[in-house]
Amino acid sequence: MLQNKDLLTIAKEFGTPLYVYDTYSIKKQYERLITAFKNVSKLKINYAAKALSNITILKFIKKLGSGLDTVSIQEVKLGLIAGFKAGEIIYTPNGVSFNEIAEVAKMGVQINIDNISILKEFGEKYKSIPVCIRINPHVDAGGNYKISVGHEDSKFGISINQIPILLTIISNTKIKINGIHMHTGSDVLDINDFLNASDILLKHAMYFKDLDFIDFGGGFKVPYKPGDIETNINELGNKLADRFNSFCKSYGKKIDFILEPGKFLVSDAGYFLTSVNVVKQTNSTIFVHLNSGFNHLIRPMYYDSYHHIENISNIGGKKKIYTVVGYICETDTFGKNREIEKISKGDVLVFKNAGAYCFTMASNYNSRPRPSEVLWHNNKSLLIREEEDFDDILNKQLDVELD
Numbered sequence: 001m002l003q004n005k006d007l008l009t010i011a012k013e014f015g016t017p018l019y020v021y022d023t024y025s026i027k028k029q030y031e032r033l034i035t036a037f038k039n040v041s042k043l044k045i046n047y048a049a050k051a052l053s054n055i056t057i058l059k060f061i062k063k064l065g066s067g068l069d070t071v072s073i074q075e076v077k078l079g080l081i082a083g084f085k086a087g088e089i090i091y092t093p094n095g096v097s098f099n100e101i102a103e104v105a106k107m108g109v110q111i112n113i114d115n116i117s118i119l120k121e122f123g124e125k126y127k128s129i130p131v132c133i134r135i136n137p138h139v140d141a142g143g144n145y146k147i148s149v150g151h152e153d154s155k156f157g158i159s160i161n162q163i164p165i166l167l168t169i170i171s172n173t174k175i176k177i178n179g180i181h182m183h184t185g186s187d188v189l190d191i192n193d194f195l196n197a198s199d200i201l202l203k204h205a206m207y208f209k210d211l212d213f214i215d216f217g218g219g220f221k222v223p224y225k226p227g228d229i230e231t232n233i234n235e236l237g238n239k240l241a242d243r244f245n246s247f248c249k250s251y252g253k254k255i256d257f258i259l260e261p262g263k264f265l266v267s268d269a270g271y272f273l274t275s276v277n278v279v280k281q282t283n284s285t286i287f288v289h290l291n292s293g294f295n296h297l298i299r300p301m302y303y304d305s306y307h308h309i310e311n312i313s314n315i316g317g318k319k320k321i322y323t324v325v326g327y328i329c330e331t332d333t334f335g336k337n338r339e340i341e342k343i344s345k346g347d348v349l350v351f352k353n354a355g356a357y358c359f360t361m362a363s364n365y366n367s368r369p370r371p372s373e374v375l376w377h378n379n380k381s382l383l384i385r386e387e388e389d390f391d392d393i394l395n396k397q398l399d400v401e402l403d
Protein backbone atom coordinates (compact mmCIF):
# COMPACT_ATOMS: atom_id res chain seq x y z
CA MET A 1 0.00 0.00 0.00
CA LEU A 2 1.18 3.49 -0.85
CA GLN A 3 2.83 5.36 2.05
CA ASN A 4 3.54 9.09 2.49
CA LYS A 5 7.27 8.49 1.95
CA ASP A 6 6.52 6.82 -1.42
CA LEU A 7 4.35 9.79 -2.35
CA LEU A 8 7.22 12.16 -1.63
CA THR A 9 9.53 10.10 -3.86
CA ILE A 10 6.91 10.15 -6.62
CA ALA A 11 6.48 13.93 -6.23
CA LYS A 12 10.24 14.35 -6.63
CA GLU A 13 10.32 12.11 -9.68
CA PHE A 14 7.33 13.52 -11.57
CA GLY A 15 6.91 17.01 -10.10
CA THR A 16 3.72 18.59 -8.81
CA PRO A 17 0.82 19.15 -9.17
CA LEU A 18 0.22 15.45 -9.70
CA TYR A 19 -2.49 12.83 -9.25
CA VAL A 20 -1.39 9.40 -8.01
CA TYR A 21 -3.61 6.29 -7.88
CA ASP A 22 -2.95 3.06 -6.03
CA THR A 23 -4.23 -0.10 -7.73
CA TYR A 24 -4.02 -2.01 -4.44
CA SER A 25 -6.79 0.15 -2.97
CA ILE A 26 -9.04 -0.22 -6.04
CA LYS A 27 -8.69 -4.02 -5.91
CA LYS A 28 -9.34 -4.09 -2.16
CA GLN A 29 -12.53 -2.05 -2.57
CA TYR A 30 -13.71 -4.19 -5.48
CA GLU A 31 -13.24 -7.33 -3.39
CA ARG A 32 -15.07 -5.77 -0.41
CA LEU A 33 -18.06 -5.14 -2.64
CA ILE A 34 -18.08 -8.66 -4.07
CA THR A 35 -17.94 -10.06 -0.51
CA ALA A 36 -20.69 -7.76 0.76
CA PHE A 37 -23.07 -8.81 -2.03
CA LYS A 38 -22.01 -12.48 -2.14
CA ASN A 39 -25.56 -13.69 -1.44
CA VAL A 40 -26.87 -12.20 -4.67
CA SER A 41 -27.02 -15.02 -7.19
CA LYS A 42 -26.04 -13.07 -10.33
CA LEU A 43 -23.99 -10.05 -9.28
CA LYS A 44 -22.45 -7.66 -11.79
CA ILE A 45 -20.39 -4.56 -11.03
CA ASN A 46 -20.33 -1.76 -13.60
CA TYR A 47 -17.70 0.78 -12.58
CA ALA A 48 -18.92 4.38 -13.08
CA ALA A 49 -16.29 5.76 -15.45
CA LYS A 50 -17.17 9.38 -14.68
CA ALA A 51 -15.37 9.08 -11.33
CA LEU A 52 -11.97 8.45 -12.93
CA SER A 53 -11.71 7.69 -16.61
CA ASN A 54 -8.03 7.29 -17.41
CA ILE A 55 -7.86 4.31 -19.80
CA THR A 56 -5.16 2.54 -17.77
CA ILE A 57 -7.45 2.69 -14.73
CA LEU A 58 -10.33 1.41 -16.85
CA LYS A 59 -8.14 -1.46 -18.06
CA PHE A 60 -7.21 -2.35 -14.49
CA ILE A 61 -10.84 -2.32 -13.36
CA LYS A 62 -11.85 -4.45 -16.34
CA LYS A 63 -9.24 -7.02 -15.30
CA LEU A 64 -10.89 -7.22 -11.89
CA GLY A 65 -14.03 -8.46 -13.67
CA SER A 66 -16.06 -5.27 -13.81
CA GLY A 67 -18.27 -3.90 -16.57
CA LEU A 68 -18.61 -0.16 -17.22
CA ASP A 69 -21.22 2.49 -16.54
CA THR A 70 -20.98 5.49 -18.89
CA VAL A 71 -22.76 8.79 -19.35
CA SER A 72 -21.46 10.05 -22.70
CA ILE A 73 -20.47 8.62 -26.06
CA GLN A 74 -16.92 9.72 -25.24
CA GLU A 75 -16.86 7.58 -22.09
CA VAL A 76 -18.21 4.68 -24.15
CA LYS A 77 -15.33 5.12 -26.62
CA LEU A 78 -12.78 5.26 -23.77
CA GLY A 79 -14.28 2.03 -22.42
CA LEU A 80 -13.98 0.32 -25.79
CA ILE A 81 -10.35 1.47 -26.12
CA ALA A 82 -9.67 0.11 -22.62
CA GLY A 83 -10.90 -3.29 -23.81
CA PHE A 84 -14.48 -3.48 -22.55
CA LYS A 85 -16.75 -5.25 -25.03
CA ALA A 86 -19.77 -3.21 -26.11
CA GLY A 87 -22.02 -5.70 -24.29
CA GLU A 88 -20.19 -4.99 -21.03
CA ILE A 89 -21.02 -1.29 -21.14
CA ILE A 90 -24.19 0.47 -20.05
CA TYR A 91 -24.86 4.01 -21.24
CA THR A 92 -27.00 6.19 -18.96
CA PRO A 93 -27.17 9.65 -20.47
CA ASN A 94 -29.29 12.50 -19.23
CA GLY A 95 -30.79 14.92 -21.70
CA VAL A 96 -28.42 14.11 -24.56
CA SER A 97 -29.52 14.26 -28.19
CA PHE A 98 -31.43 11.38 -29.74
CA ASN A 99 -28.67 11.06 -32.36
CA GLU A 100 -26.03 10.33 -29.71
CA ILE A 101 -28.23 7.65 -28.16
CA ALA A 102 -28.85 6.07 -31.57
CA GLU A 103 -25.12 6.07 -32.33
CA VAL A 104 -24.27 4.35 -29.04
CA ALA A 105 -27.10 1.85 -29.52
CA LYS A 106 -25.66 0.89 -32.91
CA MET A 107 -22.33 0.11 -31.23
CA GLY A 108 -24.10 -2.66 -29.28
CA VAL A 109 -23.90 -0.92 -25.92
CA GLN A 110 -26.79 -1.33 -23.44
CA ILE A 111 -28.88 1.83 -23.58
CA ASN A 112 -30.55 3.19 -20.46
CA ILE A 113 -33.25 5.76 -21.26
CA ASP A 114 -34.35 8.33 -18.72
CA ASN A 115 -37.18 10.19 -20.38
CA ILE A 116 -40.48 9.37 -22.01
CA SER A 117 -40.17 11.26 -25.27
CA ILE A 118 -36.84 9.64 -26.14
CA LEU A 119 -38.22 6.21 -25.22
CA LYS A 120 -41.13 6.75 -27.60
CA GLU A 121 -38.88 7.92 -30.43
CA PHE A 122 -36.40 5.09 -29.78
CA GLY A 123 -39.19 2.51 -29.69
CA GLU A 124 -40.64 3.77 -32.96
CA LYS A 125 -37.28 3.72 -34.76
CA TYR A 126 -35.38 0.82 -33.17
CA LYS A 127 -37.88 -1.49 -31.57
CA SER A 128 -35.61 -4.50 -32.13
CA ILE A 129 -33.00 -3.04 -29.71
CA PRO A 130 -33.91 -3.79 -26.07
CA VAL A 131 -33.43 -0.92 -23.66
CA CYS A 132 -33.21 -0.33 -19.94
CA ILE A 133 -35.18 2.46 -18.33
CA ARG A 134 -34.09 4.66 -15.47
CA ILE A 135 -36.79 5.01 -12.85
CA ASN A 136 -36.97 7.94 -10.45
CA PRO A 137 -38.14 6.36 -7.17
CA HIS A 138 -38.82 9.71 -5.40
CA VAL A 139 -36.49 9.33 -2.44
CA ASP A 140 -34.23 11.87 -0.81
CA ALA A 141 -30.76 10.36 -0.73
CA GLY A 142 -27.23 11.64 -1.14
CA GLY A 143 -24.71 13.85 0.61
CA ASN A 144 -25.82 17.25 -0.69
CA TYR A 145 -28.46 18.68 -3.01
CA LYS A 146 -26.16 18.79 -6.05
CA ILE A 147 -25.56 15.03 -5.89
CA SER A 148 -29.03 13.99 -4.72
CA VAL A 149 -30.76 12.82 -7.87
CA GLY A 150 -33.59 10.41 -7.02
CA HIS A 151 -36.09 12.85 -5.52
CA GLU A 152 -39.36 14.02 -7.04
CA ASP A 153 -38.01 17.34 -8.37
CA SER A 154 -34.86 15.86 -9.87
CA LYS A 155 -34.21 16.01 -13.63
CA PHE A 156 -33.16 12.35 -13.64
CA GLY A 157 -35.18 9.27 -14.52
CA ILE A 158 -38.80 8.56 -15.31
CA SER A 159 -41.09 9.13 -12.34
CA ILE A 160 -42.75 6.10 -10.79
CA ASN A 161 -46.00 8.02 -11.28
CA GLN A 162 -45.44 7.92 -15.04
CA ILE A 163 -45.35 4.13 -15.24
CA PRO A 164 -48.82 3.93 -16.84
CA ILE A 165 -47.61 6.17 -19.71
CA LEU A 166 -44.47 4.04 -19.99
CA LEU A 167 -46.54 0.88 -20.28
CA THR A 168 -48.67 2.44 -23.03
CA ILE A 169 -45.54 3.39 -25.01
CA ILE A 170 -44.12 -0.09 -24.56
CA SER A 171 -47.31 -1.70 -25.73
CA ASN A 172 -47.66 0.68 -28.72
CA THR A 173 -44.06 0.46 -29.93
CA LYS A 174 -43.45 -3.19 -28.89
CA ILE A 175 -40.03 -2.19 -27.60
CA LYS A 176 -38.45 -4.70 -25.21
CA ILE A 177 -37.47 -3.39 -21.78
CA ASN A 178 -34.64 -5.69 -20.65
CA GLY A 179 -33.65 -3.79 -17.50
CA ILE A 180 -34.68 -1.16 -15.02
CA HIS A 181 -32.33 1.14 -13.22
CA MET A 182 -32.12 3.71 -10.48
CA HIS A 183 -29.37 5.92 -9.10
CA THR A 184 -30.50 8.02 -6.17
CA GLY A 185 -27.39 10.02 -5.32
CA SER A 186 -23.79 10.02 -4.25
CA ASP A 187 -22.52 9.82 -0.63
CA VAL A 188 -25.61 7.85 0.40
CA LEU A 189 -24.77 6.99 4.00
CA ASP A 190 -28.02 5.66 5.40
CA ILE A 191 -28.66 2.18 4.05
CA ASN A 192 -32.37 2.67 4.72
CA ASP A 193 -32.47 5.30 1.96
CA PHE A 194 -30.94 2.75 -0.36
CA LEU A 195 -33.29 -0.02 0.81
CA ASN A 196 -36.42 2.16 0.55
CA ALA A 197 -35.53 3.16 -2.99
CA SER A 198 -34.76 -0.47 -3.86
CA ASP A 199 -38.12 -1.61 -2.48
CA ILE A 200 -39.84 0.93 -4.70
CA LEU A 201 -37.81 -0.18 -7.71
CA LEU A 202 -38.51 -3.87 -7.06
CA LYS A 203 -42.23 -3.22 -6.59
CA HIS A 204 -42.42 -1.43 -9.94
CA ALA A 205 -40.17 -4.00 -11.65
CA MET A 206 -43.11 -6.39 -11.64
CA TYR A 207 -44.76 -4.32 -14.39
CA PHE A 208 -41.99 -5.28 -16.82
CA LYS A 209 -42.16 -8.83 -18.07
CA ASP A 210 -38.88 -9.20 -20.01
CA LEU A 211 -36.25 -8.08 -17.51
CA ASP A 212 -32.75 -9.53 -17.72
CA PHE A 213 -31.36 -7.26 -15.00
CA ILE A 214 -32.07 -4.66 -12.35
CA ASP A 215 -29.46 -1.96 -11.86
CA PHE A 216 -29.41 -0.39 -8.39
CA GLY A 217 -26.90 2.35 -9.30
CA GLY A 218 -24.00 3.52 -7.18
CA GLY A 219 -23.63 6.13 -4.47
CA PHE A 220 -22.01 4.43 -1.46
CA LYS A 221 -20.45 6.95 0.91
CA VAL A 222 -16.75 6.60 1.60
CA PRO A 223 -14.92 8.04 4.64
CA TYR A 224 -13.30 11.40 3.87
CA LYS A 225 -12.24 12.58 7.34
CA PRO A 226 -10.06 10.55 9.69
CA GLY A 227 -12.51 8.44 11.72
CA ASP A 228 -15.36 9.24 9.31
CA ILE A 229 -18.20 6.78 8.80
CA GLU A 230 -19.09 5.04 5.56
CA THR A 231 -22.06 3.16 4.11
CA ASN A 232 -22.36 -0.19 5.84
CA ILE A 233 -22.09 -2.22 2.66
CA ASN A 234 -22.09 -5.59 4.42
CA GLU A 235 -25.44 -4.94 6.05
CA LEU A 236 -26.76 -3.39 2.84
CA GLY A 237 -25.48 -6.36 0.82
CA ASN A 238 -27.22 -8.89 3.07
CA LYS A 239 -30.52 -7.02 3.25
CA LEU A 240 -30.66 -6.17 -0.43
CA ALA A 241 -29.71 -9.72 -1.43
CA ASP A 242 -32.67 -11.07 0.58
CA ARG A 243 -35.05 -8.65 -1.08
CA PHE A 244 -33.64 -9.27 -4.55
CA ASN A 245 -33.61 -13.04 -4.25
CA SER A 246 -37.22 -13.10 -3.10
CA PHE A 247 -38.09 -10.74 -5.97
CA CYS A 248 -36.51 -13.21 -8.43
CA LYS A 249 -38.62 -16.02 -6.94
CA SER A 250 -41.86 -14.11 -7.45
CA TYR A 251 -40.70 -12.89 -10.86
CA GLY A 252 -40.04 -16.50 -11.87
CA LYS A 253 -36.54 -15.91 -13.22
CA LYS A 254 -33.02 -15.32 -11.88
CA ILE A 255 -31.96 -12.02 -13.36
CA ASP A 256 -28.72 -10.01 -13.00
CA PHE A 257 -28.23 -7.71 -10.02
CA ILE A 258 -26.12 -4.72 -11.07
CA LEU A 259 -24.28 -2.07 -9.02
CA GLU A 260 -22.45 0.89 -10.52
CA PRO A 261 -20.06 2.31 -7.94
CA GLY A 262 -17.68 5.15 -8.69
CA LYS A 263 -16.42 6.67 -5.41
CA PHE A 264 -16.47 3.36 -3.58
CA LEU A 265 -13.93 1.87 -5.97
CA VAL A 266 -11.56 4.76 -6.62
CA SER A 267 -11.93 7.62 -4.12
CA ASP A 268 -9.54 6.26 -1.51
CA ALA A 269 -7.07 5.12 -4.18
CA GLY A 270 -6.25 8.68 -5.22
CA TYR A 271 -3.77 11.25 -3.89
CA PHE A 272 -3.34 14.77 -5.16
CA LEU A 273 0.19 16.12 -4.64
CA THR A 274 0.84 19.85 -4.66
CA SER A 275 3.68 22.15 -3.63
CA VAL A 276 3.60 25.23 -1.48
CA ASN A 277 4.23 28.43 -3.47
CA VAL A 278 3.76 30.95 -0.67
CA VAL A 279 3.10 30.96 3.08
CA LYS A 280 1.30 34.22 3.81
CA GLN A 281 0.62 35.56 7.28
CA THR A 282 -2.26 38.06 7.38
CA ASN A 283 -3.81 39.79 10.41
CA SER A 284 -5.94 36.77 11.18
CA THR A 285 -4.74 33.79 9.23
CA ILE A 286 -1.78 31.88 7.87
CA PHE A 287 -2.65 31.19 4.23
CA VAL A 288 -0.80 28.45 2.38
CA HIS A 289 -0.94 29.00 -1.39
CA LEU A 290 -0.43 25.89 -3.48
CA ASN A 291 0.65 25.46 -7.08
CA SER A 292 -2.93 24.46 -7.85
CA GLY A 293 -6.51 25.60 -7.40
CA PHE A 294 -10.05 24.59 -8.24
CA ASN A 295 -8.91 24.14 -11.81
CA HIS A 296 -7.39 20.85 -10.57
CA LEU A 297 -9.52 19.92 -7.56
CA ILE A 298 -12.94 21.56 -7.36
CA ARG A 299 -14.77 19.34 -4.85
CA PRO A 300 -13.94 21.46 -1.77
CA MET A 301 -15.23 24.63 -3.46
CA TYR A 302 -18.17 23.15 -5.36
CA TYR A 303 -19.60 20.84 -2.70
CA ASP A 304 -17.80 22.08 0.43
CA SER A 305 -16.25 18.62 0.46
CA TYR A 306 -13.60 17.75 2.99
CA HIS A 307 -10.32 16.36 1.66
CA HIS A 308 -7.76 15.52 4.31
CA ILE A 309 -4.49 17.42 3.82
CA GLU A 310 -1.05 16.40 5.14
CA ASN A 311 2.42 17.85 4.78
CA ILE A 312 4.50 14.94 3.52
CA SER A 313 7.68 17.03 3.56
CA ASN A 314 7.38 17.21 7.36
CA ILE A 315 5.92 13.86 8.38
CA GLY A 316 5.42 13.73 12.15
CA GLY A 317 6.23 17.46 12.50
CA LYS A 318 4.58 19.75 15.05
CA LYS A 319 1.13 20.89 13.89
CA LYS A 320 -0.08 24.45 13.31
CA ILE A 321 -3.32 25.91 12.01
CA TYR A 322 -3.41 26.89 8.33
CA THR A 323 -5.92 27.85 5.69
CA VAL A 324 -4.93 26.09 2.48
CA VAL A 325 -5.81 27.94 -0.72
CA GLY A 326 -4.95 27.90 -4.40
CA TYR A 327 -3.49 30.30 -6.94
CA ILE A 328 -6.77 31.06 -8.74
CA CYS A 329 -8.16 34.59 -9.24
CA GLU A 330 -11.14 34.01 -6.97
CA THR A 331 -11.63 32.43 -3.58
CA ASP A 332 -10.52 28.82 -3.81
CA THR A 333 -10.20 27.45 -0.30
CA PHE A 334 -9.15 23.82 -0.11
CA GLY A 335 -9.35 23.70 3.68
CA LYS A 336 -9.99 26.35 6.35
CA ASN A 337 -8.24 26.35 9.71
CA ARG A 338 -6.66 22.93 9.26
CA GLU A 339 -4.21 21.46 11.68
CA ILE A 340 -1.24 20.43 9.52
CA GLU A 341 2.43 19.62 10.18
CA LYS A 342 4.40 22.91 10.08
CA ILE A 343 4.53 24.17 6.49
CA SER A 344 7.36 25.94 4.67
CA LYS A 345 7.64 27.19 1.09
CA GLY A 346 8.38 24.28 -1.28
CA ASP A 347 6.82 21.59 0.94
CA VAL A 348 4.68 18.93 -0.70
CA LEU A 349 1.10 18.67 0.56
CA VAL A 350 -1.09 15.67 -0.19
CA PHE A 351 -4.86 15.63 -0.54
CA LYS A 352 -6.45 12.29 0.32
CA ASN A 353 -9.48 10.72 -1.38
CA ALA A 354 -8.46 12.29 -4.65
CA GLY A 355 -9.41 9.32 -6.85
CA ALA A 356 -13.07 10.05 -7.59
CA TYR A 357 -14.37 13.18 -9.34
CA CYS A 358 -11.10 15.05 -8.94
CA PHE A 359 -9.10 14.75 -12.15
CA THR A 360 -12.30 14.15 -14.15
CA MET A 361 -13.71 17.48 -12.93
CA ALA A 362 -10.49 19.43 -13.58
CA SER A 363 -10.45 22.31 -16.06
CA ASN A 364 -8.16 24.81 -17.75
CA TYR A 365 -9.48 27.80 -15.79
CA ASN A 366 -6.95 30.67 -15.68
CA SER A 367 -5.42 29.00 -18.77
CA ARG A 368 -3.58 26.52 -16.59
CA PRO A 369 -2.68 23.06 -17.88
CA ARG A 370 -4.15 19.98 -16.21
CA PRO A 371 -1.70 17.85 -14.20
CA SER A 372 -0.18 14.43 -14.88
CA GLU A 373 -1.51 11.17 -13.50
CA VAL A 374 0.65 8.38 -12.11
CA LEU A 375 -0.34 4.83 -11.25
CA TRP A 376 1.23 3.06 -8.28
CA HIS A 377 1.12 -0.59 -9.29
CA ASN A 378 3.10 -3.47 -7.77
CA ASN A 379 5.37 -0.98 -5.97
CA LYS A 380 6.19 0.87 -9.17
CA SER A 381 5.13 4.32 -10.32
CA LEU A 382 3.91 4.48 -13.92
CA LEU A 383 3.06 7.68 -15.75
CA ILE A 384 -0.47 7.23 -17.17
CA ARG A 385 -1.12 10.81 -18.35
CA GLU A 386 1.32 13.54 -19.25
CA GLU A 387 0.86 17.01 -17.86
CA GLU A 388 -0.73 19.36 -20.37
CA ASP A 389 1.39 22.22 -21.62
CA PHE A 390 0.80 25.60 -23.20
CA ASP A 391 0.24 23.98 -26.62
CA ASP A 392 -2.78 22.19 -25.16
CA ILE A 393 -4.14 25.51 -23.95
CA LEU A 394 -3.74 27.00 -27.42
CA ASN A 395 -4.75 23.89 -29.31
CA LYS A 396 -8.09 24.33 -31.17
CA GLN A 397 -8.11 28.08 -30.71
CA LEU A 398 -8.30 29.90 -34.02
CA ASP A 399 -6.38 33.13 -34.38
CA VAL A 400 -8.94 34.90 -36.57
CA GLU A 401 -8.05 38.11 -38.42
CA LEU A 402 -10.56 40.85 -37.55
CA ASP A 403 -11.24 44.01 -39.61
Ligand code: LLP
Nearest residue numbers: 048183186187218219220260261262263357
Ligand atom coordinates in the same frame (compact mmCIF):
# COMPACT_ATOMS: atom_id res chain seq x y z
N1 LLP B 1 -24.51 5.69 -11.70
C1 LLP B 1 -25.00 6.86 -12.16
C2 LLP B 1 -26.10 6.87 -13.11
C3 LLP B 1 -24.43 8.07 -11.74
O1 LLP B 1 -24.91 9.22 -12.20
C4 LLP B 1 -23.35 8.04 -10.81
C5 LLP B 1 -22.76 9.29 -10.34
C6 LLP B 1 -22.88 6.79 -10.37
C7 LLP B 1 -23.49 5.64 -10.83
C8 LLP B 1 -21.72 6.66 -9.41
O2 LLP B 1 -21.95 7.29 -8.19
P1 LLP B 1 -20.88 7.14 -7.00
O3 LLP B 1 -20.82 5.69 -6.63
O4 LLP B 1 -19.58 7.59 -7.53
O5 LLP B 1 -21.38 7.99 -5.90
N2 LLP B 1 -19.14 14.82 -8.63
C9 LLP B 1 -19.82 14.40 -7.43
C10 LLP B 1 -20.48 13.07 -7.58
C11 LLP B 1 -21.45 13.05 -8.75
C12 LLP B 1 -22.00 11.70 -9.03
C13 LLP B 1 -22.67 11.69 -10.37
N3 LLP B 1 -23.20 10.41 -10.71
C14 LLP B 1 -18.82 14.39 -6.26
O6 LLP B 1 -17.64 14.67 -6.49
O7 LLP B 1 -19.22 14.17 -5.11
